[in-house]
Amino acid sequence: xxxxxxxxxxxxxxxxxxxxxxxxxxxxxxxxxxxxxxxxxxxxxxxxxxxxxxxxxxxxxxxxxxxxxxxxxxxxxxxxxxxxxxxxxxxxxxxxxxxxxxxxxxxxxxxxxxxx
Numbered sequence: 001x002x003x004x005x006x007x008x009x010x011x012x013x014x015x016x017x018x019x020x021x022x023x024x025x026x027x028x029x030x031x032x033x034x035x036x037x038x039x040x041x042x043x044x045x046x047x048x049x050x051x052x053x054x055x056x057x058x059x060x061x062x063x064x065x066x067x068x069x070x071x072x073x074x075x076x077x078x079x080x081x082x083x084x085x086x087x088x089x090x091x092x093x094x095x096x097x098x099x100x101x102x103x104x105x106x107x108x109x110x111x112x113x114x115x116x
Contacts (some may be wrong), residue, residue, distance in 0.1 A: 010043050013039075014044050017036045017037070018036075018047075018050065021033045021040060022034045027115070030060065033053075034057055038054070048074055048078050052084070054067075054070045055091075063097065068088070068091045071087055071091060080111060082108070082115075087108065088104055
């Protein structure tokens with residue numbers, strides 16, 4: 001009916017936050033992009049793409065521990081995602097986290113073997 005307000009549902013809000021976050025990242029607005037990805041994740045915590053993008057943005061800012069946190073969450077969420085495991089391995093190595101790196105190497109090798 002004319003004059004009625006359209007109240008977006010959670011899915012519309014989620015998609016809007018993701019799109020705005022990508023637009024902000026493309027414009028170099030990293031902080032705004034991180035905030036929008038965080039809002040999207042508040043609505044739907046199990047969004048692998050948002051976790052990956054946050055990790056990439058944190059890494060771009062040199063915040064490797066924050067990036068590692070996002071990637072660890074992603075690997076728990078998507079345990080068969082080889083790309084996520086590779087990214088986490090490279091972050092552990094860059095941060096000098098030898099013990100974590102070695103554990104992740106074993107998980108990664110086991111995952112690759114199980115896919116053969």
